[in-house]
Amino acid sequence: xxxxxxxxxxxxxxxxxxxxxxxxxxxxxxxxxxxxxxxxxxxxxxxxxxxxxxxxxxxxxxxxxxxxxxxxxxxxxxxxxxxxxxxxxxxxxxxxxxxxxxxxxxxxxxxxxxxxxxxxxxxxxxxxxxxxxxxxxxxxxxxxxxxxxxxxxxxxxxxxxxxxxxxxxxxxxxxxxxxxxxxxxxxx
Numbered sequence: 027x028x029x030x031x032x033x034x035x036x037x038x039x040x041x042x043x044x045x046x047x048x049x050x051x052x053x054x055x056x057x058x059x060x061x062x063x064x065x066x067x068x069x070x071x072x073x074x075x076x077x078x079x080x081x082x083x084x085x086x087x088x089x090x091x092x093x094x095x096x097x098x099x100x101x102x103x104x105x106x107x108x109x110x111x112x113x114x115x116x117x118x119x120x121x122x123x124x125x126x127x128x129x130x131x132x133x134x135x136x137x138x139x140x141x142x143x144x145x146x147x148x149x150x151x152x153x154x155x156x157x158x159x160x161x162x163x164x165x166x167x168x169x170x171x172x173x174x175x176x177x178x179x180x181x182x183x184x185x186x187x188x189x190x191x192x193x194x195x196x197x198x199x200x201x202x203x204x205x206x207x208x209x210x211x212x213x214x
Contacts, residue, residue: 093162110140
């Protein structure tokens with residue numbers, strides 16, 4: 027009787043080959059990503075401006091977003107009324123940030139008013155707590171509306187809506203920039 031011993035095939039060689047193949051694939055993928063990546067140019071804002079994504083705190087970003095969303099409704103009501111709607115009407119329409127609800131109180135409890143500065147109507151939202159969020163100014167401009175922010179606890183209604191006068195009074199324009207960090211641009 028003959029006994030034949032069959033030794034199991036070693037998995038060490040196969041494991042090493044799979045590991046090397048995986049490493050080659052990862053290096054090739056990394057090289058492709060490195061070669062195809064584009065440099066992102068950072069566009070700064072002017073000295074009288076704040077970037078809506080980078081320079082505003084969470085409460086201010088929330089109010090700015092609410093104002094951006096409210097603009098469509100304000101335009102519709104403006105067409106119906108033939109004038110900008112009052113903050114009271116916007117609050118009746120339950121349109122943030124003009125409503126007095128828990129969210130508005132948490133974001134600085136702004137008191138909104140519609141002012142007439144010369145021939146220009148202006149929404150002014152004075153902050154009840156400037157340490158949470160600054161005061162906002164919203165007025166029609168060339169292309170839509172301009173939003174300005176003043177973080178001073180004693181912010182007041184401006185007398186002149188020119189950029190230089192607003193800046194001198196402590197207001198900063200909120201700029202919205204769309205770059206590669208926000209949207210992806212596909213070039214084919």
